[in-house]
Amino acid sequence: MKKWRISNLYLALVFIVLYLPIFYLIFYSFNVGDTMDHFSGFSWRHYATLLSDSRMISIVLNTLIIALLSSLIATIVGTMGALGIYSAKKATVKNGLLSLNNVLMVSPDVIIGASFLIFFTFLGFSLGFGSVLLSHIAFSIPIVVLMVLPKINELPKTMVDAAYDLGASSWQTLTKVILPAITPGIFAGYFMAFTYSLDDFAVTFFVTGNGFSTLSVEIYSRARQGVDLEVNALSTLMFIVSLLLVVGYYLLGRYNQNRRLQRVKAAEAKINQ
């Protein structure tokens, strides 16, 4: 049974390495001192600093507003796009739209960020809340399409025919038959767009300008200054929020679908097709 012990030891080691840095961060958020290398006593001090840091709180609010708004708009546009792709008659048009849809799914974040920066500057659009919001909408749309489209494709063709047969107009068919049937896909798309937005650093970093910041960008600029246990306190709170999100997604049955994992899935699907 020696083999068994070695393999379990290996797995245990992988899990320890995976979780150690996270718990290390959380542990030192309770440090009375100011460093991440010497724990001199328990305290809520850094949490108090965090909660009274009005700059940080306004950044959290900014981040949430951007996430909520961008995912909402991306869901609307993406759902319309999915309906459009579905109703495209020619296979070449359909595949062309799908390929264009996937460009932002596979492009590295720096490329998206840099090209959006050029784009906004080219148009003379000033950087800040507006540019960040537009960028988040832009990179969230393709995932909404990818979530909604399979649901539309699953719809039995006869269902739409039945609606027309029973006298519904095309608008009534859309709102009373098709949209209710694809609601799970729309919700999945919305939640995913929401996490995309919360998680993003690189694209925002390029298009944010000077006056506006989101959490990821703020953490980056503080981390560049060195250790700041207020960031640790923040990470504890974010860890709890992530945990709640994962539990929520787990209950929805799609826990493994944040942005990067979605890309892995896309790669898998491409290779397996």
Next chain:
Amino acid sequence: MHKKATYLIPYLLWIGLFVIAPMALIVYQSFFNITGHFTLGNYEQYLTNGVYLKMTFNSILYALIITLSTLLISYPTALLLNRLKNKQLWLLLIILPTWINLLLKTYAFIGLFSQNGSVNDFLRFVGLGSHQILFTDASFIFVAAYIEIPFMILPIFNSLAELKPSMINASRDLGANSWQTFRRVILPLTMPGVKAGFQAIFIPSLSLFMITRLIGGNRVITLGTAIEEHFLVTQNWGMGSTIGVILILAMFVVMYLTRDRKVKGGRIR
């Protein structure tokens, strides 16, 4: 049925403005120098100035090392996870850290690797003495691999889970021992998972610039770091775009190399 065209308008606008236009602009921008004049100089400079080629080569080398070490750790992990009883739950635990903000995980290593950090405490404790860990190539590779591991485990795990047990039985039945079964059946049949993992890690490894900035200091420069530097620090957008175009090309090359070579489905008879 005429409404179709109207509800497509926002989506088509998005494709035009945020997919086609930015990609076209990055290519366009790569032909302009810092003073705004049309030139092929950026490409010329990229190809002739050793610094850029060396940086590209290093970036690819780093990405390869990161991807391969991730693969080396992930394959056995996925294999062992697949044998566990509640394997889906364990997989969830592997995936959970990907939900923690990337920057926070990177930030943790600033503490862990610092001069008086826990890793150095440990090294002193076992008598190896303290070392400069932060801002070295090794720390950059380690942190990058740490971040990427779940993205390699997941696709390999999935392809292992899809492997029919009868495949392994058939191989044993035909006389293959465990090692022969692994090499001739399990490994080739899970190659799609390995390729997916390779794609998912190699490209970000070329382009993630925050890890190089925070952990690698200024020692490690990847394609991503160079792009960020040219756009946000030196404001040489033309050169930054040129490197961006190179990165896009690299992406296509990787996708081409890791495509599925086997013609499946084939002719219908």
Next chain:
Amino acid sequence: MADNVIEFKKVNKSFDETRVLNEIDFEIEAGKFYTLLGPSGCGKTTILRLIAGFADVTSGDILFEGQRVNGLPANERQVNTVFQDYALFPHLNVFENVAFGLEIRKLKKNEIKIKVDEALKLVHLSGYGRREIAELSGGQQQRVAIARAIVNEPKVLLLDEPLSALDHKLRKEMQGELRDLQRRLGITFIFVTHDQEEALAMSDQIFVMNAGKILQSGSPVDIYDEPINHFVADFIGESNIIPGKMRQDYIVNFDGQDFECVDAGMKPNEPVEVVIRPEDLDIAPIDTGQVNVTVDTQLFRGVDYQITAHDAMNNEWKINSIHPTKIGQTVALAFDPEDIHIMRYGETEDDFDARLETYD
């Protein structure tokens, strides 16, 4: 004794707490076509897995040519398997699939080529070597799976419901081919199926299984004509099973009458079950046969009519007849003493064999 390739001695197999094989004893002789027949979950596939080495017994012994092979890994056993889902390797083409076992044994390249070509020829797939597995039809994949197994010249070929995924016509065709292949190769086939027709058509010897036990073994004719109990009679073919009483040797009472029969060796007035196959019943004008029945339903099946009827005691009768009747008509059923088969309640196969000895 030396002719037994495989022997099971008091083999038990449990998964967790559930017992799937219960005291299995049997011998398999070299060069015959055996079938393990039973409903799903009866343990027949488990027996195959034990022989192949994919699973281990909970207790008991498995002998291969007289040698105990418990715990011997699958790759060291001289048996090969044709899997239910074929288990062909999708990353290898037809030739490479068939060559797999030979390459493991490190045969020379030209030797491998000769053997593979020969095996492909045997299954009528000459020239298919370079095809990909995904390009083949279900029937062709089936043949590749057989070629991949027999090319290794195993002592025993195990076939786990290999025909179940094929359509009816192809299945009939493959049944004939498998039988033919077994005769030509002269190696032992152990075939697992839940399809009694398939078992009757192909086998030299059938083991009928239910709930982890072998109920009866014998040639297809023996099992069909002399089922040992209600389960076997019901599972193999169609039958009329009527409760009765053994008056004395060669006289059985059922349906309120005494009938002459060919069975003996039971206690006087012992309750028994009487089996008469539907095709052994002839329809005759009323009062000219043994039992009068009234026809309830009639279905035309192409070769014959399937008729159900009831008698005065309200027993159901199934009759297969080439002549039609009319629903509601009363007719007579005629049968001979040899058409009647008597089954005792709870008789084991050993007791049954012993009883036959006494009067055969």
